[in-house]
Amino acid sequence: MENDDINLVVNATNTNAVTGGNVLDEGRVGTNGLQTKGIHVWFGKHHVLEDISLDFPANSVTGLIGPSGCGKSTFLRVLNRMHEFIPGAAMAGEVFLDGEEIYGPKVDVTAMRLKVGMVFQKPNPFPSMTIAENVLAGLKLANIKVQDKDSLLEECLTRAGLWKEVKDRLKLSGSSLSGGQQQRLCIARALAVKPKVLLMDEPCSALDPASTLKVEETIVQLSADMTIVVVTHNMQQAARVSDFCAFFLSDGGPGQVVEADRTAVIFSSPSDQRTADYVQGRFG
Amino acid sequence: MSIATVEKPTAAEPPRRSITNQRNASDKRFRAVVTSGAMFAFVVLALIAGFLLFRGYEVFREFGFGFLTSSTWDSGTGESLQGASYGVAAMLVGSIIVALMAMIIALPFVIGTSLFLEYYIGKKIRAVLVSILDLMAAIPSIIYGLWGYLVLMPHAAGWASTINKYFGWIPIFKVDVKNFDASPFISALVLGLMIIPIASSVTREVYSRAPQDQISAAYALGGSRWGALKAVVLPFGRSGLIGGMLLGLGRALGETVAVLLTLNLVFKVKFQVLASAGGNVASLIASRFGEAGPSEIKALMAAGLVLFTLTLLVNFGASIIVSRSAKVSQ
Numbered sequence: 001m002e003n004d005d006i007n008l009v010v011n012a013t014n015t016n017a018v019t020g021g022n023v024l025d026e027g028r029v030g031t032n033g034l035q036t037k038g039i040h041v042w043f044g045k046h047h048v049l050e051d052i053s054l055d056f057p058a059n060s061v062t063g064l065i066g067p068s069g070c071g072k073s074t075f076l077r078v079l080n081r082m083h084e085f086i087p088g089a090a091m092a093g094e095v096f097l098d099g100e101e102i103y104g105p106k107v108d109v110t111a112m113r114l115k116v117g118m119v120f121q122k123p124n125p126f127p128s129m130t131i132a133e134n135v136l137a138g139l140k141l142a143n144i145k146v147q148d149k150d151s152l153l154e155e156c157l158t159r160a161g162l163w164k165e166v167k168d169r170l171k172l173s174g175s176s177l178s179g180g181q182q183q184r185l186c187i188a189r190a191l192a193v194k195p196k197v198l199l200m201d202e203p204c205s206a207l208d209p210a211s212t213l214k215v216e217e218t219i220v221q222l223s224a225d226m227t228i229v230v231v232t233h234n235m236q237q238a239a240r241v242s243d244f245c246a247f248f249l250s251d252g253g254p255g256q257v258v259e260a261d262r263t264a265v266i267f268s269s270p271s272d273q274r275t276a277d278y279v280q281g282r283f284g
Numbered sequence: 285m286s287i288a289t290v291e292k293p294t295a296a297e298p299p300r301r302s303i304t305n306q307r308n309a310s311d312k313r314f315r316a317v318v319t320s321g322a323m324f325a326f327v328v329l330a331l332i333a334g335f336l337l338f339r340g341y342e343v344f345r346e347f348g349f350g351f352l353t354s355s356t357w358d359s360g361t362g363e364s365l366q367g368a369s370y371g372v373a374a375m376l377v378g379s380i381i382v383a384l385m386a387m388i389i390a391l392p393f394v395i396g397t398s399l400f401l402e403y404y405i406g407k408k409i410r411a412v413l414v415s416i417l418d419l420m421a422a423i424p425s426i427i428y429g430l431w432g433y434l435v436l437m438p439h440a441a442g443w444a445s446t447i448n449k450y451f452g453w454i455p456i457f458k459v460d461v462k463n464f465d466a467s468p469f470i471s472a473l474v475l476g477l478m479i480i481p482i483a484s485s486v487t488r489e490v491y492s493r494a495p496q497d498q499i500s501a502a503y504a505l506g507g508s509r510w511g512a513l514k515a516v517v518l519p520f521g522r523s524g525l526i527g528g529m530l531l532g533l534g535r536a537l538g539e540t541v542a543v544l545l546t547l548n549l550v551f552k553v554k555f556q557v558l559a560s561a562g563g564n565v566a567s568l569i570a571s572r573f574g575e576a577g578p579s580e581i582k583a584l585m586a587a588g589l590v591l592f593t594l595t596l597l598v599n600f601g602a603s604i605i606v607s608r609s610a611k612v613s614q
Contacts, residue, residue: 080504082500082503082504085500085503110506110507110508110511111506113503113504113505113506114505114506117504117505118501118504120497120500120501120504122497124495124497124498124500124501125501126498126501126502126515126516126519127498128519128520129515137502137505137515138505138506138507140511140515141502141505141506141507141508141511141512141515142505142506142507142511186501189501189505190504190505193505193506
């Protein structure tokens with residue numbers, strides 16, 4: 001029963017969390033999107049995440065919130081196996097993308113990461129490449145041939161909300177842009193390989209408020225046809241952009257999900273007192 | 285009030301205070317030590333250049349530009365420069381050919397070694413391998429020379445013969461006489477091996493500083509390890525690679541003993557790298573110095589000046605290239 005409590009998608013038999021039960025489209029539930037089951041993570045002997053089971057329905061935005069050090073970013077990295085580059089990191093549990101296990105023995109990790117893109121906390125365009133080359137870098141890295149590069153370039157930059165600002169200087173270095181523009185360039189770069197899922201690790205924490213707003217608009221627009229998971233420390237941001245929220249907390253031990261539900265519920269009538277305290281800014 | 289004073293353009297500025305500071309005695313002493321140490325290095329460099337200029341001046345006055353373009357080395361009576369004929373063209377061209385070939389041979393090994401040590405093995409093995417690599421840089425060049433002469437040459441002559449057999453139609457791989465011993469090719473192999481450790485150590489250091497967040501970005505885009513290295517580490521480390529290779533070039537140009545043992549010095553400008561004939565300024569000086577008469581000594585000094593200038597130019601060019609490409613990769 002405890003697992004069901006922290007399940008994000010609440011199906012018909014579980015009336016525990018979603019009041020009214022009117023939001024979730026039946027079609028979204030099931031094998032579409034991203035599911036995790038019983039995720040544990042260790043760094044060496046240190047147990048950092050304990051038994052996380054969350055479902056991320058297709059074409060929605062899920063915010064991961066919680067105080068620093070509770071394992072949100074680590075959990076995000078488990079979703080595209082980027083945690084494997086951290087020395088000493090180990091995990092247990094299962095992650096399904098559209099019903100297929102991404103930790104399966106026959107999975108090609110690089111091919112899987114094409115489907116699960118990632119945007120990092122600090123904008124990290126490749127400084128040796130131009131703006132256009134940055135957007136198309138993923139294709140080159142994965143050896144994907146595209147017929148019409150120009151239209152893909154325009155499409156990705158438009159979706160990332162950057163096209164108008166850079167269309168006349170596509171040949172300039174990616175590092176010539178401002179921080180906010182660089183972050184949207186990174187989003188465009190992630191979109192070029194047509195991922196089904198986009199993971200974002202505090203994508204706005206290094207940006208000014210105006211740039212933050214633009215990135216948030218981009219997130220909302222993108223969620224029309226992709227699954228987005230965003231880690232954020234900004235409660236207003238979580239309220240503005242996300243459809244669902246999961247509240248992570250570590251009380252000295254490994255991080256756990258205290259509560260996961262529709263964003264409106266998390267912010268208005270959370271079932272756990274700790275969630276209420278956190279979203280109202282009483283700690284963390 | 286304040287606005288009115290700003291608008292007055294003719295208002296005289298107050299005199300600016302100069303920075304004054306009473307230095308204490310220990311600071312003064314330390315400053316003197318540091319300054320004299322730095323000056324000493326420059327003075328030594330200037331003295332070497334002056335010495336070579338002074339001793340070689342007569343030769344340049346006698347032969348002029350011909351000293352660089354002629355290839356005859358004839359000491360005549362041995363007492364005076366009259367009747368003798370000196371020129372380092374063959375040696376100079378040979379030095380450059382051997383050094384460049386050594387660079388070409390070393391380059392793939394330098395890149396491979398640096399990437400392997402930084403990105404393909406664990407910390408513990410890396411520490412061991414790095415110290416072995418540094419040890420290789422410390423092996424005296426006479427050892428490399430002996431090994432090249434006794435062990436490498438018999439095999440390398442066979443390789444040279446094979447290259448000549450299949451690629452002999454390319455002018456530089458042609459030979460007039462089928463003798464493949466002591467060729468520029470073999471010297472370059474030895475020199476290439478010698479510069480791998482020093483060039484790798486500089487390159488590896490720069491590769492290790494490649495930004496981790498960009499490497500992560502490449503992986504997250506579905507890049508393989510090689511893809512991430514190609515997209516991030518190689519462009520980032522280009523200046524380090526160039527710097528390391530030019531450091532190696534400096535060593536290769538000035539290398540004496542290893543070349544002396546593995547190269548047959550011939551006073552004729554040749555571009556056939558597999559043939560048993562080549563030139564090298566440093567080896568020329570070493571091989572002739574012992575039995576040189578007064579006039580030949582002067583010519584050898586002049587040759588030393590040429591080598592000194594060449595190495596200075598290479599290092600100067602190296603620092604320009606490194607600083608320029610370092611800017612690009614920022």
